[in-house]
Each structure stands twice: as C-alpha cells, then as structure tokens.
Amino acid sequence: MTSFLFWNLNRKPLQKIVANLALRYEVDVLMFVECSILPGVLLETLNQHRRAEYHYAPGLCKKVEIFTRYPRQFIEPIYEEDRLTIRNLKLPGAIDLLLAVTHFPSKLYWSDASQTAESIELANSIRLAEKQASHSRTVLVGDLNMNPFEDGVVSANGLHGVMSRSIAEKGTRIVQAKEYPFFYNPMWSLFGDATPGPPGTYYYSKSEHKVFFWNIFDQVLIRPDLLSLFSNENMAILTSDGNISFLSSQGVPDANIASDHLPIFFRLWL
Amino acid sequence: MLISHLTISQYFLDFGYNYFGMEVLNMRDLWPEDIGPISDLKTPVTILREQGALLGEKTNNLVEVEIVQFEPIRSEEFLYAFLIVAPALDNYRYKLFTISYNINIYPVTISVDGEIRAEINPVDPEGKLTAESEDDFVEILKKIFSAKKTKRVIGALLSMISYGQEGQIAGINSNDR
Numbered sequence: 001m002t003s004f005l006f007w008n009l010n011r012k013p014l015q016k017i018v019a020n021l022a023l024r025y026e027v028d029v030l031m032f033v034e035c036s037i038l039p040g041v042l043l044e045t046l047n048q049h050r051r052a053e054y055h056y057a058p059g060l061c062k063k064v065e066i067f068t069r070y071p072r073q074f075i076e077p078i079y080e081e082d083r084l085t086i087r088n089l090k091l092p093g094a095i096d097l098l099l100a101v102t103h104f105p106s107k108l109y110w111s112d113a114s115q116t117a118e119s120i121e122l123a124n125s126i127r128l129a130e131k132q133a134s135h136s137r138t139v140l141v142g143d144l145n146m147n148p149f150e151d152g153v154v155s156a157n158g159l160h161g162v163m164s165r166s167i168a169e170k171g172t173r174i175v176q177a178k179e180y181p182f183f184y185n186p187m188w189s190l191f192g193d194a195t196p197g198p199p200g201t202y203y204y205s206k207s208e209h210k211v212f213f214w215n216i217f218d219q220v221l222i223r224p225d226l227l228s229l230f231s232n233e234n235m236a237i238l239t240s241d242g243n244i245s246f247l248s249s250q251g252v253p254d255a256n257i258a259s260d261h262l263p264i265f266f267r268l269w270l
Numbered sequence: 271m272l273i274s275h276l277t278i279s280q281y282f283l284d285f286g287y288n289y290f291g292m293e294v295l296n297m298r299d300l301w302p303e304d305i306g307p308i309s310d311l312k313t314p315v316t317i318l319r320e321q322g323a324l325l326g327e328k329t330n331n332l333v334e335v336e337i338v339q340f341e342p343i344r345s346e347e348f349l350y351a352f353l354i355v356a357p358a359l360d361n362y363r364y365k366l367f368t369i370s371y372n373i374n375i376y377p378v379t380i381s382v383d384g385e386i387r388a389e390i391n392p393v394d395p396e397g398k399l400t401a402e403s404e405d406d407f408v409e410i411l412k413k414i415f416s417a418k419k420t421k422r423v424i425g426a427l428l429s430m431i432s433y434g435q436e437g438q439i440a441g442i443n444s445n446d447r
Contacts, residue, residue, distance in 0.1 A: 060364055060423055081365035082383030088360075117343045121381075124340040124351070125365060132361060157341060178341070 001234075002091065002270040004029045006101070006218060007263035008143045010255055011036040015045040017258055020241035022046055022054070025265055029075070029089075030054075030067040033103035033143050034259075042067065061085040063103045064142075075099070079129040084122065086129045094270045097226060098133055100126055102142035112152075115145065119152030123159055127181070136181055139268070140221040143261065147215050148187045161185030161221045168224050183221035186232050191216060197237040201262045203252040218264050226268070234267040314369055314378050314407055315350050321411060322352075325424075332358060332431050333424055346372050356427045364423050367414060377402050380410055386417040 005027040007018070011034050018037075022030060035042075039056045046054040046067060057066040059077035064085045068075055079086040083103050090096040105118060130136040144153060152158045156175045161183040162168050168184035191214070192199050200214030218237075222230050239246050239262060246262055248254035253262050315337060322335025334355045342349040347370045354364045367382035380399040382390075387399065390413045401407035414420060 060426060076360070077362060078360060079363045079365075082385070120341065120343050121368065124349075128338060128340075128351075128363075132363070 001267045002028045002094075003265065003267045004031065004099075004139075004141065004220075005238075005263055005265050006031045006141045006143075006220070008033050008103070008218060008259060008261035009035045009037070010259035010261065012255070012259055013037055014258055015042050017241045017244060017246075018042065019045045019048060020243060021238065021263065023049070024242045025238075027265070028069045029099070031101045031141055032065045032067075033063060033101075035065040039065065039067075057087070059085045059087075064101045066101065078132065079125065081125060084125060086126070088133065089270075091270055095137065095229075096133075096135075097268075097270075098126075098129055098135075098138040100129070100138060100140045100142075102140070102144070104143060104145045106145050110145075112150065115150070116152040116155065116158060119144075119146070119155070119158040123157065130181075135225065136223050137225045138223045139226060140183060141219070141264075143218050145217050147212065147217065148185050148191075148219060153185065153219075153221075156180040159183055159185075159221060161219075163188035165227060168222075169227060171224050182224055184224065184227055184230075185219065185221050186230075186235055187216045187219045187221075189232055190235075190237055198239055198247070198251070198262060201237050201253075201264060202260065218261055220264060220266050229269045230266070231269075236265050238263045238265050311375070312404060313375060314371060314401075314404075315348075317404070317407065317411070318350065318352055318369070321415070325354075329424070329428060332356070333427050336363065340368065342370060348372070354423060354427065356431060358431045359427065362427070364427075366420060366423070376404070376407075378407050380407075380414070382414060383419070385419045386414055389417045389419070390414065 003026055005021060005025065009032050015037050018030065021027065039058070043054060043056050053069055054067050055070070055072045057068050057072035057075045059080050061080040061082065061084060063083050066075065066087070070091065074091055075087045075089050077085050078088045085101050087099040088096060089099045102122065105115065126138060126140065130138055140159070146152050148161060148163070153161045156173055157180060160180050163185060165184055168182040170182065172179045172181050189195065190197060200216045201218040202215045203213060204215060205211060205213055220235065244257060246253055246258040253260050318337050322337060326334045334357060336353045336355045338351045338353060340349045340351050349368060349370045351368045352366050354366055356362045367380055369378050369380050371378045378401045380401065382399060390399065399410055401410050
C-alpha cells in the first residue's frame with residue numbers, strides 16, 4: 001500500500017505536526033499547498049527520528065510542495081503550470097500512475113463562474129498529460145476551493161467528478177458528441193455527521209442567507225482505471241496528529257492550533 | 271453505405287441536379303470571386319508558432335514550444351495553450367499561458383499566471399490581459415517572454431538538461447521564497 005497525505009498548511013510553521021502525521025500514518029507521499037516552511041527545515045523535521053527517509057521532490061510549480069519516502073526520481077514532474085503539478089509516480093514493481101496536485105484559485109478572489117471556467121482548463125491540462133503518458137491512471141488531489149457538488153467539479157467538460165463508483169466505472173460519458181472521462185469523487189461520502197470523521201475539511205460561517213458551514217474543498221478524485229486500487233475505507237479527513245487536535249472546542253478547524261483546512265489521507269494498493 | 275450515397279449523388283449530378291434535388295446547371299453563383307484568406311492577417315496562433323520556433327532556435331532545440339488547442343470554455347471560442355517543452359526531460363511541459371479568441375480574432379484574451387501578470391501590469395494584477403489588435407498582442411507577448419518567471423522556467427529547464435536535474439529545481443524554488 002502506498003499512502004498519501006494532502007494538506008493546505010495556511011502558511012503556518014506546522015513542520016512538527018506534519019512530522020507527527022507522517023510518522024503516525026506512515027505517509028509515503030506528502031503534498032502541501034500554502035506551504036511557507038523552507039524545504040530544508042521541513043525535511044530536517046521529517047527526518048529527525050529517521051535516517052534521511054524523506055526526500056524533497058520539487059518542481060517548477062511553486063504553489064505545491066511534495067516530499068516523499070521514495071527517491072524523487074520515482075515521482076518526476078511531467079507537466080506543470082502555475083497552480084498544477086502532474087507527477088509520474090513510477091514505483092518499482094508497481095503500475096505507474098499520474099499524480100496531479102493543484103491549489104485552485106480561492107473563492108475570495110474568484111467568482112463561481114471563473115472557477116468553473118478555470119476547471120475546464122484544469123481538465124484540459126490533465127487530459128493532455130494523460131495523452132502524453134498514453135494512459136489515464138490519474139489521481140487528482142488538491143485544495144480545489146470548490147465543493148464536490150459545484151459546477152467546476154461536476155461538469156462533464158470540467159473535472160467530471162461523480163459521487164458513485166458504479167457511474168465512474170462506465171469510464172466516459174458523451175455530451176454533444178464529445179466524450180469526457182469520469183473521475184470518481186469519494187469525498188461525497190465524507191460530508192455531514194453520518195461519517196466517522198468531521199463533516200468537511202474547511203469551515204466557513206458568515207451572516208448571509210446561503211452558508212454551508214462545512215465545505216470539502218480538499219479532495220482526491222480518482223480515474224476509473226485506478227478504482228481497483230482504491231477502497232473508500234482507505235481515505236479519511238484527519239483531525240489530529242495523535243498528540244494535538246486540529247479542532248477548536250467548537251469542533252471546527254482552529255487556525256491558531258494548526259491550519260484552517262484539515263488534512264486528507266488516502267491509500268492506494270500500489 | 272458510402273458507395274450508395276455516392277452513386278445516388280452521381281445519378282443526380284448526371285441529370286443536372288445536386289444531391290438534394292436542386293437544379294445546379296442554371297443556378298446563379300452569388301459568391302464573390304475574391305473569397306480567400308485575408309492577406310494581411312496573421313492569426314494569433316500563427317504568431318505563437320513563429321515565436322515558438324524562434325525559442326527553439328535560441329536554445330538549440332533544448333527547449334521548444336508546443337501550441338495545443340484546448341477545448342474552449344465557450345463553444346464559439348478558440349482556445350490555445352502555449353507550452354514550454356523540454357524534449358530531453360521526457361518531454362516535460364510547462365504551460366506558460368493560454369489565449370482565446372472568437373471568429374473576429376481580436377480582441378484576444380491572454381490568461382497568464384498571477385506572477386507574470388503582476389509584473390506586466392502592477393496597477394491591476396488581477397485583471398485579464400486583452401489584446402485589441404495584432405500590435406497589442408505582439409507587445410503583450412514580448413512582455414510575457416521577458417518576464418522574470420518565464421526566464422526562470424526556461425533557465426531551470428536548460429540547467430537541468432545541461433547539468434542534470436539534481437538541485438536545479440530546488441534552487442529555483444528556494445529563491446522564490
């Protein structure tokens with residue numbers, strides 16, 4: 001099993017918490033956005049109780065940082081842009097896959113319509129990288145700054161993420177004579193109270209009529225070709241590193257303790 | 271199926287009718303004689319391809335440019351991505367910007383990342399870059415190509431190709447902090 005952790009660090013010096021998480025969950029690939037910790041500092045903290053186990057795997061997309069227990073040659077970037085890095089994860093003896101990591105523009109600065117338009121470009125970029133790699137075994141991870149039900153995530157010409165594995169397994173869908181590949185979006189299953197974890201990854205409250213309070217902006221989406229390697233039990237929104245809870249006494253992410261986003265963790269049978 | 275269509279089509283033409291049964295022999299041609307490409311118009315994508323070829327020349331083809339047509343956000347638009355490609359690094363690609371335009375060609379909207387946009391237009395760093403004419407477009411391209419980030423991306427790729435990948439990208443990232 002290969003384990004992955006994604007976290008928006010909210011530009012906080014959370015290296016100790018990150019190192020605790022990496023140790024507790026035996027994370028193989030750590031992915032961060034809004035990471036202001038210098039790579040050397042984070043690497044030093046990650047490797048404090050180990051013998052240089054973690055490596056820094058940089059790319060030209062500086063909005064995403066990746067650290068891994070594998071040599072970085074196993075996770076080389078093949079396609080990048082300002083807010084997206086797509087890595088070819090090629091582990092010895094395992095099937096290779098594309099790991100796309102993104103930090104999407106925030107709702108603070110972008111309208112819903114702009115986010116939807118941008119998600120079409122993101123989908124274009126992913127399909128281009130898949131064409132280059134000659135397969136579509138892709139995992140998309142990131143802070144999408146959109147919920148799983150929003151247009152940019154759901155639309156066929158956007159990310160085309162669906163809530164049901166059986167629908168995603170159909171592979172593609174044709175709309176207006178064009179064929180669009182599905183993503184399976186398991187994050188739908190983590191909404192609300194009837195889940196083992198918190199109701200979302202990001203909490204936002206404002207005195208206006210429409211407020212969701214809990215949002216799932218941090219997501220992992222999986223192409224149908226990889227679904228045999230993924231099980232929903234192998235995914236969680238984390239609320240603690242084992243020592244410190246990331247939640248306030250009201251049960252919402254506390255940016256004074258850790259980040260305003262909660263980390264997401266998942267495993268693939270690789 | 272195709273053969274039968276052609277056969278039917280030929281049958282109609284032989285008797286002076288087109289496939290839809292309209293008479294073609296006595297039909298008036300309403301189209302002007304001077305239909306053809308606009309001679310003094312260079313499309314934005316042609317300009318991008320020319321500039322891409324020039325980057326290849328400048329770097330001995332160590333770094334090249336690929337122009338890829340993307341699915342547009344609106345169906346009436348043409349959308350192209352300008353990708354910096356390093357063939358020696360397993361065809362690594364970096365998307366520098368996209369352009370979009372409709373059948374009128376101008377204005378052209380250029381979507382470029384925040385860092386380059388802020389350098390080009392510090393007064394309105396969130397605003398879109400729009401070229402109202404070919405001259406405008408060329409001027410904006412010149413600024414994008416001269417932007418610090420563009421030079422950094424191309425420089426990093428050249429370094430990785432020349433000296434191997436060890437430490438080069440890391441160096442670029444840490445300088446940005």
